[in-house]
Amino acid sequence: MKINDVILQTVTKIVVFIILTMAVYLFISGHNSPGGGFIGGLVLASALVLLFLAFDTETIMKRIPLDFKMVAAVGAFIAVATGAASLFLDIPFLSHAYSYFNLPVFGKTGLATVTIFELGVALGVVGVVVTIILSISEDV
């Protein structure tokens, strides 16, 4: 008997967008409430894992042509670079700036350079988790 998984693939096409929205929300809700780069990266990685589960690795890797080891390396580079940038300004390593700006749509908004560091952390987590999942599933 031929097995198909139409229901799983149809559900996945909708649910992935919900999970990605959740990941972006968790990433932005940052340092004042639960969330941040690590958790946002983990939820993003779980969306990718759901895609790999419902479809197969070749289809997804054709649509998302990223080397996830490179994603992890770029994330680690961004995280260290934002920390090291404070060395050139003669302040301690990993110091971060925080200020308020008047943005067109949002009004008065507090922006911090921690967000760039968190972006690096999120990319590193996504790269490492997807690499681990793919290399575990490889050997069948």
Next chain:
Amino acid sequence: MIKIMLGIALTLFSVAIAISLYRIIKGPSIPDRVIAMDMIGVNLISGIAAVSILLKTKAYLEVILILGILAFISTISLSRFIERGVIIERKRSG
């Protein structure tokens, strides 16, 4: 009044989690264990919702969403493992 109701609900949720834990340990076949694990996830989500009503806080709502996602993915992957033996395929067969 609502505190008593939520307390009773939390007690019943923990009883349900204990019963499904028994099914996970004892369960004769693997599908029983998968269903019991999914049931633990659902009861945990409901319990956290009751706790967050009881404490009048919104801090646990993200926990509910993430537990929902994780329970969904783990149930799918376990049932796929039972049915196919392979969780992530390299090339789709059928």
